[in-house]
Amino acid sequence: xxxxxxxxxxxxxxxxxxxxxxxxxxxxxxxxxxFPVAAAVIFLVLAPMGAAASLGIVTTLTAILFYVIVAxxxxxxxxxxxxxxxxxxxxxxxxxxxxxxxxxxxDWPVWATxxxxxxxxxxxxxxxxxxxxxxRSHYFAIFTLVLTFLALTVVKNTPALGxxxxxxxxxxxxxxxxxxxxLFFYLMFGLAIxxxxxxxxxxxxNFGYALRAISEDExxxxxxxxxxxxxxxxALVLGAALGGIAGSAWAFWTGYIEPTGAFSxxxxxxxxxxCVIGGLGSWLGPxxxxxxxxxxxQILRVTLPGLDLFGFELPAETNRLILGVxxxxxxxxxxxxxxxxxxxxxxxxxxx
Amino acid sequence: xxxxxxxxxxxxxxGGMTAVNGASFEIPRGGIVxxxxxxxxxxxxTLNLLNGVLAPDSGSIRVDGEERAGRSSTxxxxxxxxxxxxxxxxxxxxxxxxxxxIPVLHSPGRHWTEKAERLLEFVGLSSHRDxxxxxxxxxxxxxxxxxxxxxxxxxxxxxxxxxAGVHPSVKEVMRARILERNAEGTAFLIVSHEIPDLTRLCxxxxxxxxxAVIASGDxxxxxxxxxxxxxxxxxxxxxxxxxx
Numbered sequence: 001x002x003x004x005x006x007x008x009x010x011x012x013x014x015x016x017x018x019x020x021x022x023x024x025x026x027x028x029x030x031x032x033x034x035f036p037v038a039a040a041v042i043f044l045v046l047a048p049m050g051a052a053a054s055l056g057i058v059t060t061l062t063a064i065l066f067y068v069i070v071a072x073x074x075x076x077x078x079x080x081x082x083x084x085x086x087x088x089x090x091x092x093x094x095x096x097x098x099x100x101x102x103x104x105x106x107d108w109p110v111w112a113t114x115x116x117x118x119x120x121x122x123x124x125x126x127x128x129x130x131x132x133x134x135x136r137s138h139y140f141a142i143f144t145l146v147l148t149f150l151a152l153t154v155v156k157n158t159p160a161l162g163x164x165x166x167x168x169x170x171x172x173x174x175x176x177x178x179x180x181x182x183l184f185f186y187l188m189f190g191l192a193i194x195x196x197x198x199x200x201x202x203x204x205x206n207f208g209y210a211l212r213a214i215s216e217d218e219x220x221x222x223x224x225x226x227x228x229x230x231x232x233x234x235a236l237v238l239g240a241a242l243g244g245i246a247g248s249a250w251a252f253w254t255g256y257i258e259p260t261g262a263f264s265x266x267x268x269x270x271x272x273x274x275c276v277i278g279g280l281g282s283w284l285g286p287x288x289x290x291x292x293x294x295x296x297x298q299i300l301r302v303t304l305p306g307l308d309l310f311g312f313e314l315p316a317e318t319n320r321l322i323l324g325v326x327x328x329x330x331x332x333x334x335x336x337x338x339x340x341x342x343x344x345x346x347x348x349x350x351x352x
Numbered sequence: 353x354x355x356x357x358x359x360x361x362x363x364x365x366x367g368g369m370t371a372v373n374g375a376s377f378e379i380p381r382g383g384i385v386x387x388x389x390x391x392x393x394x395x396x397x398t399l400n401l402l403n404g405v406l407a408p409d410s411g412s413i414r415v416d417g418e419e420r421a422g423r424s425s426t427x428x429x430x431x432x433x434x435x436x437x438x439x440x441x442x443x444x445x446x447x448x449x450x451x452x453x454i455p456v457l458h459s460p461g462r463h464w465t466e467k468a469e470r471l472l473e474f475v476g477l478s479s480h481r482d483x484x485x486x487x488x489x490x491x492x493x494x495x496x497x498x499x500x501x502x503x504x505x506x507x508x509x510x511x512x513x514x515x516a517g518v519h520p521s522v523k524e525v526m527r528a529r530i531l532e533r534n535a536e537g538t539a540f541l542i543v544s545h546e547i548p549d550l551t552r553l554c555x556x557x558x559x560x561x562x563x564a565v566i567a568s569g570d571x572x573x574x575x576x577x578x579x580x581x582x583x584x585x586x587x588x589x590x591x592x593x594x595x596x
Contacts, residue, residue: 206453206456209446210457217443219405223435224501225425225426225458225504226426
């Protein structure tokens with residue numbers, strides 16, 4: 001058998017290496033350390049606002065932070081793994097209902113319900129994961145949408161969960177509205193930091209590499225020995241846990257939950273919107289996207305209704321219409337989201 | 353036990369079309385076997401059967417003496433069988449070193465990074481450690497895919513057209529590194545239309561036609577076999593039969 005034991009590069013290898021170096025495309029991108037610093041600055045700027053800003057702004061920021069948590073969770077499988085799904089509301093709803101039920105039945109406070117809410121979402125996600133994660137692409141997305149309606153119908157017809165009427169959730173009665181606003185701002189703030197750190201760690205771990213490999217070429221990942229169903233299930237479960245915890249806090253924050261609100265397709269779509277606009281498959285994407293989408297939605301909701309346009313009064317849903325147009329523009333022209341404009345090598349393009 | 357892989361009576365049909373029809377051959381321990389045949393002869397399907405992408409309808413695949421027919425790709429990687437693809441299937445959004453960590457992500461440890469760095473050096477890609485795979489040239493992607501298949505210290509590597517579409521200098525690097533790994537005991541099954549390259553590299557060649565093995569053995573003997581010549585061209589010497 002012929003052998004060639006040379007270890008130093010031969011002249012032909014040197015030619016190959018020189019060609020290789022020459023062929024590398026140099027991309028101008030912002031240094032990697034800038035992004036964690038930018039995220040830290042965002043959170044540092046936000047930190048005093050819970051106490052200093054007006055209640056209206058605190059409420060808007062709390063909503064943004066809620067979306068950051070859920071979107072970071074969704075982005076694990078939907079962004080890194082490439083499994084676009086419309087099931088985020090199932091996990092938010094599961095957590096919210098677990099929290100509301102514990103509060104309604106046993107008078108548990110918000111702090112005590114966060115973990116059970118996360119566990120409820122995890123249990124639901126395992127069931128859903130085993131049922132759906134062998135499906136690919138659009139089939140998976142459609143199935144998760146169907147499951148959202150199924151969850152809504154089941155809860156609506158479960159008397160123990162309040163049926164169609166829903167459940168009231170009581171926060172400590174000694175607090176005034178300002179204090180309640182602050183309480184939930186800082187609760188969501190802490191959870192949003194936690195979710196962002198989790199996403200950052202995942203992105204830079206073997207788990208994150210596996211998810212991106214699955215997103216790009218799942219059969220090749222399988223051939224390399226990656227247990228793709230297991231990896232996808234772990235991403236779904238971890239994302240569901242974050243969604244469930246956020247849902248628990250959300251139930252207390254709103255004070256009342258009912259099936260149509262908790263298992264809302266609007267939440268499911270907004271989460272997709274947040275990640276697509278911010279940037280799929282990047283830990284910074286959901287953070288940026290939440291500010292843009294939720295912030296813009298709030299501004300449009302306040303400013304647009306009642307405006308006169310050529311003699312017609314703009315309807316209340318105009319903000320959704322504009323967000324829909326923005327989604328189309330991003331899907332067609334800015335497919336890597338805002339983060340894709342800043343970073344060339346990270347992030348995944350949405351398939352259209 | 354002299355063979356690392358023994359294939360017996362392998363059959364795989366897709367609907368009414370039989371892609372592999374009773375193929376039998378062996379890959380000797382530490383050998384380099386070439387797998388040739390005209391387009392549609394069942395080579396890639398055979399590779400897909402050997403590494404668990406497809407399950408055979410019947411037949412036996414023994415890896416290191418253990419029956420593995422129909423087992424998953426994950427199980428076959430564990431058993432020591434890895435592969436590369438005709439068109440390099442690297443993961444473009446992650447870096448070269450992150451690509452190498454994909455096959456070992458289920459067994460965490462810092463030593464994997466060191467091993468990946470050694471393998472990048474092995475094929476001259478050290479300077480591209482943190483380069484996204486999408487920014488590597490086609491030849492570099494082939495080399496990256498090759499060393500990615502070596503991360504788990506396989507007993508046998510199945511390579512689909514490793515020399516197709518790459519610069520001759522990269523081809524030389526690939527050839528040298530295959531021989532180097534082979535000298536350390538790794539066996540190879542190489543599917544290629546580049547018959548002169550295969551005859552230089554391989555200890556034996558298996559030729560398939562219409563899903564069956566029509567000749568196997570010494571490279572010079574196989575490439576001059578009239579059945580091989582006929583299967584490839586219908587006429588003329590086998591050496592002119594490189595039609596892609």
